[in-house]
Amino acid sequence: MDMMVHPIKVVSAASPEVASAAIKIAARSVNVFYGDKHALKDVSVDVPERAVTAFIGPSGCGKSTFLRCINRMNDTIPIARVTGQILIDDLDIYDPSLDVVQLRARVGMVFQKPNPFPKSVYENVAYGPRIHGLAKSKADLEEIVVTSLKKASLWEEVKERLTDPGTGLSGGQQQRLCIARAIAVSPEIILMDEPCSALDPIATARIEELIDELRANYTIIIVTHSMQQAARVSQRTAFFHLGVLVEEGQTETIFTNPSDKRTLDYITGRFG
Amino acid sequence: MTEHILKAFDEDLREISSRLAEMGGLAERLVAESVDALVKRDTALAQRVIAADDQVDALQRDIEEKAVLTIARRQPMAVDLREIVAALRIANDLERVGDLAKNTAKRVLALDGEYQAQKQLRGVKHMADMVLQRLKQVLDAYGARDEERAMDVWRRDGEIDAMYTSLFRELLTYMMEDPRHITLCIHLLFAAKNIERIGDHATNIAETIYYLVVGEVLTEERPKLDTTSITRMINR
Numbered sequence: 001m002d003m004m005v006h007p008i009k010v011v012s013a014a015s016p017e018v019a020s021a022a023i024k025i026a027a028r029s030v031n032v033f034y035g036d037k038h039a040l041k042d043v044s045v046d047v048p049e050r051a052v053t054a055f056i057g058p059s060g061c062g063k064s065t066f067l068r069c070i071n072r073m074n075d076t077i078p079i080a081r082v083t084g085q086i087l088i089d090d091l092d093i094y095d096p097s098l099d100v101v102q103l104r105a106r107v108g109m110v111f112q113k114p115n116p117f118p119k120s121v122y123e124n125v126a127y128g129p130r131i132h133g134l135a136k137s138k139a140d141l142e143e144i145v146v147t148s149l150k151k152a153s154l155w156e157e158v159k160e161r162l163t164d165p166g167t168g169l170s171g172g173q174q175q176r177l178c179i180a181r182a183i184a185v186s187p188e189i190i191l192m193d194e195p196c197s198a199l200d201p202i203a204t205a206r207i208e209e210l211i212d213e214l215r216a217n218y219t220i221i222i223v224t225h226s227m228q229q230a231a232r233v234s235q236r237t238a239f240f241h242l243g244v245l246v247e248e249g250q251t252e253t254i255f256t257n258p259s260d261k262r263t264l265d266y267i268t269g270r271f272g
Numbered sequence: 273m274t275e276h277i278l279k280a281f282d283e284d285l286r287e288i289s290s291r292l293a294e295m296g297g298l299a300e301r302l303v304a305e306s307v308d309a310l311v312k313r314d315t316a317l318a319q320r321v322i323a324a325d326d327q328v329d330a331l332q333r334d335i336e337e338k339a340v341l342t343i344a345r346r347q348p349m350a351v352d353l354r355e356i357v358a359a360l361r362i363a364n365d366l367e368r369v370g371d372l373a374k375n376t377a378k379r380v381l382a383l384d385g386e387y388q389a390q391k392q393l394r395g396v397k398h399m400a401d402m403v404l405q406r407l408k409q410v411l412d413a414y415g416a417r418d419e420e421r422a423m424d425v426w427r428r429d430g431e432i433d434a435m436y437t438s439l440f441r442e443l444l445t446y447m448m449e450d451p452r453h454i455t456l457c458i459h460l461l462f463a464a465k466n467i468e469r470i471g472d473h474a475t476n477i478a479e480t481i482y483y484l485v486v487g488e489v490l491t492e493e494r495p496k497l498d499t500t501s502i503t504r505m506i507n508r
Binding site for chain 2: 227228231255256257258264265267268269270271
């Protein structure tokens with residue numbers, strides 16, 4: 001991977017209210033190229049710790065691309081090239097000596113379509129802690145599985161069917177299973193790429209409720225096409241357009257009084 | 273402002289805005305006519321003002337209903353949301369303006385047959401002219417989304433308050449001079465208070481326009497010069 005480290009000092013680029021909250025992720029001049037296509041242009045942003053940050057923007061604006069930089073998912077795309085710097089707790093995640101597997105344990109991800117492994121509910125959650133060696137004993141592992149399922153608000157619904165296949169659960173339950181699976185390896189950051197777009201309103205409400213609970217312990221970034229969802233669940237919102245981070249700020253400000261006209265046009269449905 | 277992708281949304285907003293303009297025009301007319309009725313002791317005109325207040329109320333209900341429907345249907349954001357919130361608030365203020373005009377008109381009926389004195393009326397008429405001018409200016413400012421013109425009304429509300437305070441003293445003097453003037457002066461005092469309150473609603477509307485255009489709530493304390501609540505008769 002072509003990696004260019006910019007000689008940029010990490011100063012808080014964001015507004016003062018973020019500066020007061022601890023910054024978990026600091027991105028500096030991040031560019032992403034897919035072959036010749038310049039998909040993400042010079043993005044610098046601070047993501048606060050233990051809060052929900054929403055990325056919004058029209059399709060192809062670069063929000064998912066940027067999300068995928070944070071746990072180096074773009075590494076899996078051969079033609080993708082990332083430049084710039086992303087720091088998690090002052091650690092450069094594109095440092096060549098960094099163990100990507102370890103990084104992805106710290107930075108969990110939940111996808112648009114629930115994708116449980118074709119294994120039992122229990123195994124879906126137990127898999128991560130087991131391969132990362134997080135459990136010393138069988139009882140330990142069981143405890144992790146139960147706690148994770150409880151944290152994902154799924155325990156009550158699946159406690160009698162832990163040996164059933166995960167793929168047999170409802171869509172909403174599958175998504176919460178995927179969240180439980182992500183939580184099981186004790187990540188610090190959870191990335192969610194449109195986690196509710198395949199779910200009905202009730203399952204969506206459950207996930208949103210869950211996100212609100214999880215933010216006490218995790219730094220969450222959610223990519224969503226639903227402006228209402230971004231407004232409901234996040235504390236900060238970043239608006240992307242044509243690969244550029246147009247505006248980032250407190251969610252309430254972005255949705256009531258954004259400063260950039262492009263943001264205003266997008267959130268009020270005037271794009272076109 | 274460019275148009276929404278959804279044209280029906282633009283239509284909803286336009287509809288609310290034009291209803292509000294209609295309501296503003298009507299409220300303005302009722303205030304003018306109620307004062308006219310008072311000055312000329314025209315009971316027929318006063319009756320018409322009282323009857324027309326129903327239209328103002330109906331328009332308010334209509335605007336409220338449309339606003340609620342638009343929120344439910346379109347989930348407005350940012351300036352669109354402020355547009356609707358502003359319409360709701362302004363409609364509320366205008367509804368109160370209509371009520372105050374109606375109350376003034378009712379006093380014209382109560383005064384029927386009472387002693388008429390032009391000199392006591394002069395102050396009320398002058399104050400009413402000023403308030404009407406403010407109401408007109410603030411409604412124009414709403415139509416033009418011009419927060420500067422609205423703020424001008426806001427800043428000058430103190431003048432109306434000061435005028436009311438001096439009118440209060442003046443009417444008090446007339447009452448002390450000749451007890452036969454008391455009924456008339458009391459009614460005029462209430463009418464003046466109504467008019468002063470209409471000025472306050474114009475000021476509220478100005479604040480709403482500021483919020484609508486700028487996106488922030490005005491936090492500054494408004495200039496207040498109505499001191500009648502602490503005014504007493506000094507020579508007692």
